[in-house]
Amino acid sequence: MPSFDEIRETLNFGNRVLWLFILTAGATLFTIQTIESAIETAWPHQRRVGGRTPGERRAWPVMGIVAILVLAGALLALMTLGVMLWRDVEANDSQRLAAVLLLAGWIAFLLSSLGWLGFGKLMRETGVIGPLALCALLLVADAMLLVGFIDIVPEFEDVWDAIRDILPFVSDDAGAIG
Numbered sequence: 166m167p168s169f170d171e172i173r174e175t176l177n178f179g180n181r182v183l184w185l186f187i188l189t190a191g192a193t194l195f196t197i198q199t200i201e202s203a204i205e206t207a208w209p210h211q212r213r214v215g216g217r218t219p220g221e222r223r224a225w226p227v228m229g230i231v232a233i234l235v236l237a238g239a240l241l242a243l244m245t246l247g248v249m250l251w252r253d254v255e256a257n258d259s260q261r262l263a264a265v266l267l268l269a270g271w272i273a274f275l276l277s278s279l280g281w282l283g284f285g286k287l288m289r290e291t292g293v294i295g296p297l298a299l300c301a302l303l304l305v306a307d308a309m310l311l312v313g314f315i316d317i318v319p320e321f322e323d324v325w326d327a328i329r330d331i332l333p334f335v336s337d338d339a340g341a342i343g
Contacts, residue, residue, distance in 0.1 A: 263309030
């Protein structure tokens with residue numbers, strides 16, 4: 166029977182990037198489910214907007230843009246964490262700042278879309294300014310994550326070699342360009 170230390174080493178419990186990757190993937194799935202449940206209601210042209218203030222009506226489409234920016238940031242974060250795991254690269258300060266900005270926007274989006282802690286009401290009362298501020302925050306976070314990902318992304322040949330090593334049925338000429 167293996168010892169606890171062998172199991173711990175095999176499962177790589179000490180790797181923070183791995184656990185951050187798992188948590189980010191879980192949060193992404195939860196966010197996709199939240200957005201999907203919001204979309205499964207009546208179509209936008211069938212929703213009753215008569216009881217809403219004009220600011221709320223203008224903010225409605227902007228929250229869709231916020232949702233897209235949250236998902237784009239989540240995918241960029243997952244890709245960055247995946248490359249960090251694969252290449253054993255440390256995160257730099259701009260990637261950490263981008264992660265904090267993304268997390269702030271992500272939490273604000275989830276709290277406002279789910280209506281938890283009264284944040285949905287607060288966001289509705291701001292009119293279009295609140296969602297626009299979230300858009301600006303998430304645009305900065307996504308741009309910083311994209312720059313950080315481009316900084317650590319490997320060359321195509323390295324990726325193709327890794328795919329060939331994992332999948333033995335991939336031939337050498339399948340990845341030839343030109």
